Amino acid sequence: MLVWLAHILHFSFFHSGPVRTALLVGGCAAVVCAVIGVFTILRGHAFAGHALGDVSSxxxxxxxxLGISPLAGFLGIAAIAAMSLEFLGVRRVRDQDVATGIVLGAGLGLSALFLYFDITTTSTTGAAVTVMFGSMFALSPSLIWPSIIVAILGLGTVSVLYRPLLLSVADPELAATRGISNRWVGMLHLLALAGAVALAALSVGSVLASALLIGPAAAALRVSRRPCVAISWAIILGLVAVWGGIWLAYESYYWFSGNAWPVSFFVVVIIFAMYLLGAPCQQLLRRRVRVAEPLPEGTER
Amino acid sequence: MFASFMINTWIAATIIAVTAGILGFFVVLRRSAFAAHALPIGAFPGAAAAQLLGIQPLWGLLAFVAVGVALLQQLQRLGRRDVAAGLVLVTLMASGALLLSMTKAYGPGVFALLFGEVLGVSSADLLPVTIISAVVMVGVICLYRPLLLQSAFPALAVARGIRAGTTDLLFLILLGLVTAMALPVVGTLLVFSLLVVPAATAQTLSSHPTRAFVLSVVLAVGLMWSAIAFSFWTDWPIGFFVGAVGATLFSSARIFRFVRSRWRSTTAVAPSGPLNPAVFTRPT
Amino acid sequence: MAYREKVSIASDGKRDGADYEAIAESRVPNYSAAIVKGSMEQTGTPLLSAEDITVRIGTRVLLQNVTFSIGPGEFCGLIGENGAGKTTLLRSLIGLQHSPHGRVRVCGLPPAKARDWVGYVPQKINFAPDLPLRVFDLVLLGCDGHRLGPRWFSRRLREQAHKAICAVGAEGFAYQRIGELSGGQQQRAVIAHAMARQPRLLLLDEPLANLDFRSASELAQLLGHLSRVHGISVLVTAHDINPLLSLLDRIVYLAKGRAASGSIEEVVQEETLSRLYGYPVAVIKHGGKLLVLPDVGPREGEDGCYVVPDARSAEGV
Structure with a gap:
């Protein structure tokens, strides 16, 4: 078994430093994005999540x-954008689409300006491609610990807010009746979302960050009836996509005679396939529900 | 600023702004800003593909837009609209990442396509822009009332025999055409901003459909012109000015509406008058 | 005695259930309004009291000096024309309405502190079809949705949720995704959610709207059952009060921002209702049951009475 595994993965796979960094940072991003993505989709904030990713570029x-850590850059701008979204009323269904669009336009404009500065002052012509599409194998190992900390902060926020967030997602009015402040819950969710998206932008690139956010969570939501099951599925699918993508990209170096395909491409392809496979799985689930589970004892009327 | 090499830029930019302002009115009304973002960004790899194959960028863009529209239409049936738009975007963009990794010499081109570089419009570029704009405008004029009804009151539209799926598809095709036409000239960011910002501002300011429609076109042209002027003077990228001016416009419209609603809330709600059945009786 | 069991369910836990039992003991299945009033006088203080509630938005007065109270176990209807402020009143009773003036006391506490004693069922409930919540999960959230941190397994909590689900008769679909249920089933699920903490007062905003005859009358029976057997006070707003008429103890009515209350006999009269709705209303007695109907039809020489054009042509006018 082990020999077989080692043969598939090539011995050098785990020994390579960049691969280990990519696996760790990408894994963090996948887990946080999967958990927060479930709530993001249910709140109808998929566009906002994508916009945060784009803006963080x-x-x-x-x-x-500026010569600062890219994670700090992604994180700072994403947090500012999250607060502007909140200010423009992303919580109200009526305004959410337009508010997100305005923030996205302004943020991308800012990104254009900074990239222009990059090109004129530091003559790094590849900056646009690196920021937009990510380059996982070029991540600096010094980013591992900050990424883990951001991931833990994001997961911590969601697990503390788990029940109020769930109720607020199900119906804000019901949440308000229980004394939950939808404004605070929404704001903290947006901040956690900003953190998750910044991590994803760091690993798969800012334009593709929403793939990690939306894809696994959307696929998981199709096949599960319970919140914790949905979250667990999203985590599994996200990890499979990211780690599978890294492995395929690593292997593609051998397939295409030294011309490796980008990690982001493989990650997104896996995620898209997962979402499409969700439909038949959903049919299976529907069929299973019709044969209702027996109730626990003592619940008869 | 109005030197001979800029004339083409001004003409192309104005045509694009007018078309985007017109279509943007429906983008905002139908709340499809995400689709309006996903199609331009998703189409952008088309240019890279065209370069790889050695054909005109417009054909590559049109091909990718067609794929995007078809995917979007199918995925919208499967689940949530915003999830569908997001997945279409990332899928097309991922293929873009692959294509970019194959054509190494495309770095500066990426920047131009993403954020726009309007200073280099040739006379040859003007022709497709004009033709496609004309097609889109005729399309919007023909579809104005069904689109308006279907966007504002989907259930009423169904009662009048307007099918949601067909309108959706036609709208997405129009959106795709505008995208493919404007992308090589102004870049993805500008296309998106021009589609959303002026219309959103106009609809914040006026709830009258025709007035908002006209205002949206006027604001789009104003936004485009001011961005070109600023970009010309400062030499900074035009995308930044479109974003900044757009955000300022929208925020001031919001503040204006807020102040006006405070001022108006003193007036009472008008009571509804009695129905007049005589109006409805059929002549015998 | 099935009823006795239910009462003991309702009264266990940390709360003192003595008055629940007192009310339930004094009741027989075919109870009448007189018995309810009697029990209310026995226990003394009203469960909910609202004094001088005034709500203004801008300069528009939505509610003005609304005063009323509900006793333990009472089943009250809240009626009034569109825009009379029914939802606003309910929201200010649970402290959701911004800046209401006046004094609301639930079990002697201000609304913000009495959340455990009140269950609220809002008017519009739209659950997304892909919401990964089963009815059971929603009811669990009704028990502890406001708590922070992840939920650890708790047998007591699950039993509590099961009781609420049984109380509304939702066992059949307790393990189905809530977004895939029918409107009536969702309504029951939300009532179970509101019942999860064993409240003493249940507020429902238009629970019968958009339900067919059967679901509406079943829901009305369910509410009557909750009030009668579990001793919960119920305040329910409704446009079509017919399914509720045989169950209501009292009617509170709102008109032009002011409120008044009365017994069924006092309120359900053609004059009162016509004045309240500003539209002719007929009250018909049929087989010992009251029916309230809008008074439409060709009546010659009367103003304020609209005739459907097609109906007129059908009669050859």
Missing amino acids: AGGSASFF
Whole structure:
């Protein structure tokens, strides 16, 4: 078994430093994005999540000419954008689409400016591609610990808010009746979302960050009836997508005679396949529900 | 600023702004800003593909837009609209990442396609822009009332025999055409901003459909012109100015509406008058 | 005695259930309004009291000096025309309405502190079809949805949720995704959610709207059952009060921002209702049951009476 595994994965796979960094940072991003993505989709914030990813590219590009850590750049701008979204009323269904669009337009504009500065001041022409599409194998190992901390902070926020968030997602009015402040819950969720998206932007690139956020969670929501099951499935699918993508990209170096395909491409392809496979699984689940589970004892009327 | 090499830019930008302002009115009304973002971004790898194959960028863009529209239409049936748009976007963009990794010499081109570089419009570029704009405008004029009804009151539209799926598809096709036409000239960011910002501002300011429609076109042209002027003077990328001016416009419209609603809340709600059945009686 | 069991269920836990039992003891299945009033006088203080509630938005007065009270175990209807402020009143009773003036006391506590004693069922409930919540999960959230941190397994909590589900008769679909249920079933699920903490007062905003005859009358029977057997006070707003008429103890009515209350006999009269709705209303007695109907039809020489055009042509006018 072990020999077989080692043969498939090539011995050098786990020995390579960049691969280990990519596996760790990408894994963090996958887990946080999966958990927060479930709530994001249910709140109807998929566009907002994507916009935060795109906007955080401004931070990524600023980090090039400011010389700060890219994670700090992504995180800072994403947090600012999250607060502007809240200010423009992303919580109200009526305004959410337009508010997100405005923040996205302004943020991408800022990103254009910073990338322009990158090109003119530091002559790094590849900055646009790196920021937009990510380059997982070029991640600096010094990012591992900050990524883990951001991941833990994001997961901590969601697990503390788990029940109020769930109720607020199900119906804000019901949540308000129980004394939950939808405003605070929404704001903290947006901040956690900003953290998750910043991590994803760091690993698969800011334009593709929403793939990790939306894909696994959307696929998981189709096949599960319970919140914790949905979250567990999302985590599993997210990890499979990211780690599978990294492995395929690593292997593709051998397939295409030294011309490796990008990690982001494989990650997204796996995620898209998962979402499409969700439909037949959903049919199976429907069929299973019709044969209702027996009730526990002592619940008869 | 109005030198001979800029004339083409001004003409193309104005045509694009007018078309985007018109279509943007429906983008905001139908709340499909995500689709309006996903199609331009998703189409962008088309240019890279075209370069790889050595054909005109417009054909590559049109091909990718067609794929995007078809995927979007199918995925919308499967689940939530925003999830569908997000997945279409990332899927097309991932293929873009692959294509970019194959054509190494495309770095500066990426920037231009993403954020726009309007200073280099040739006369040859003007022709497709004009033709496609004309097609889209005729399309919107023909579809104005069904689109308006279907966007504002989907249930009423069904009662009048307007099918949601067909309208949706036609709308997405129009959106795709605008995208493919404007993308090589102004870049994805500008296409998206021009589609959303002026219309959103106009609909914040006026709830009258025709007035908002006209205002949306006027604001789009104003936004485009001011962005070109600023970009020309400062030499900074035009995308930044479109974003910044757009955000300022929208925020001031919001503040204006807030102040006006405070001022108006003193007036009471008008009571509804009695129905007049005589109006409805059929002549015998 | 099935009823006795239910009462003991309702009264266990940390709360003092003595008055629940007192009410339930004094009741027989075919109870009448007189018995309820009697029990209310026995236990003394009203469960819910609202004094001088005034709500303004801008300069528009939505509610003005609304005063009324509900006793333990009472089943009250809240009626009034569109825009009379029914929802606003309910929201200010649970402390959701911004800046209401006046004094609301639930079990002697202000609304913000009495959340455990009140269950609220809002008017519009739209659960997304892909919401990964079963009815059981929603009811569990009704027990502890406001708590922070993840939930650890608790047998007591699950039993509590099961009781609420049984109380509304939702056992059949307790393990189905809530977004895939029918409107009536969702309504029951939300009532179970509101019942999860064993409240003493249940507020429902238009629970019968958009339900067919059968679901509406079943739901009305269910509410009557909750009030009668579990001793819960119920305040329910409704446009079509017919399914509720045989169950209501009292009617509170709102008109032009002001409120008044009365017994069924006092309120359900053609004059009162016509004045309240500003529209002719007929009250018909049929087989010992009251029916309230809008008074439409060709009546010659009367103003304020609209005739459907097609109906007129059908009669050859």
